Amino acid sequence: MLQITDVDRIRTITLDRPDALNAFNEALYDATTDALLDAATDNSVAVVIITGTGRAFSAGTDVVEMAQRNTGGIENGRHGFPGLVDQLVAFPKPLFCAVNGLALGIGATMLALADLVFMSTEARVRCPFTALAVAPEAASSFTFPNMLGRHNATWALMSSEWLSAEDCREMGLAWRVTSPEELMDETMRHARVLASKSISSLVESKRTIVAALAPQIEAARERENAAFAHLMGRPANIEALTALAERRTPDFAAIDLEHG
Secondary structure (H helix, E strand, O other), X not given: OEEEEEEOOEEEEEEOOHHHOOOEOHHHHHHHHHHHHHHHHOXXXXXXXXXXXXXXXXXXXXXXXHHHHHOXXXXXXXXXXXXXXXXXXXXXXXXXXXXXXXXXXXXHHHHHHOOEEEEEOOOEEEOOOHHHOOOOOOOHHHHHHHHHOHHHHHXXXXXXOOEEHHHHHHHOOOOEXXXXXXXXXXXXXXXXXXXXXXXXXXXXXXXXXXHHHHHHHHHHHHHHHHHHHHHOOOHHHHHXXXXXXXXXXXXXXXXXXXXX
């Protein structure tokens, strides 16, 4: 489920559910959160990299388990989605993402909570919220406009369209784009630069960079949670999930006419 390796004070956390496109089920949410909590307090770790196995970085929340949870078949994990986002926000050391392939949902929104993002040219990113008739998540309603600018963020968060690695670089969501073969080498090369520095200096430097953002991130998450609560289970969301299961395009126009 997770591969964890340490080299030169750099810890690489590799999401390892390739058959599920590294989608986050409750167990993976918990394992990843625990891995970040451990790395945060480990004095042998200066920098953390998150990446994925196979053709995906992460396909977001596991929709199969989500459906089972909605029918009472799955219990929430110890940390779950909220706990992972909490730790991504609070993680005190430099956090890199090496996006090797598809990144959807939380696999996309977590990128704006990382400190540096590296992408393979084969990576593609999608925020599918409007396709599911829900709202943004993981403070992306603040972090995306803050990083990408309002126009780019509006398109990324409202269109549910795929963004290429080059789109992400031009928008500001990716810092470096490399060939698939060079992705980890390029990520590690930059990680080693930071890992050669004092951890206390890295931590204090990051704190000064992100401290002003924390209240706005928290406020965005509260607004998003309220929006999700308002939209989940409404006719448009039910139509979206039904259409997804039936592998068809949802008919939101009909829903809007009937329900307003």
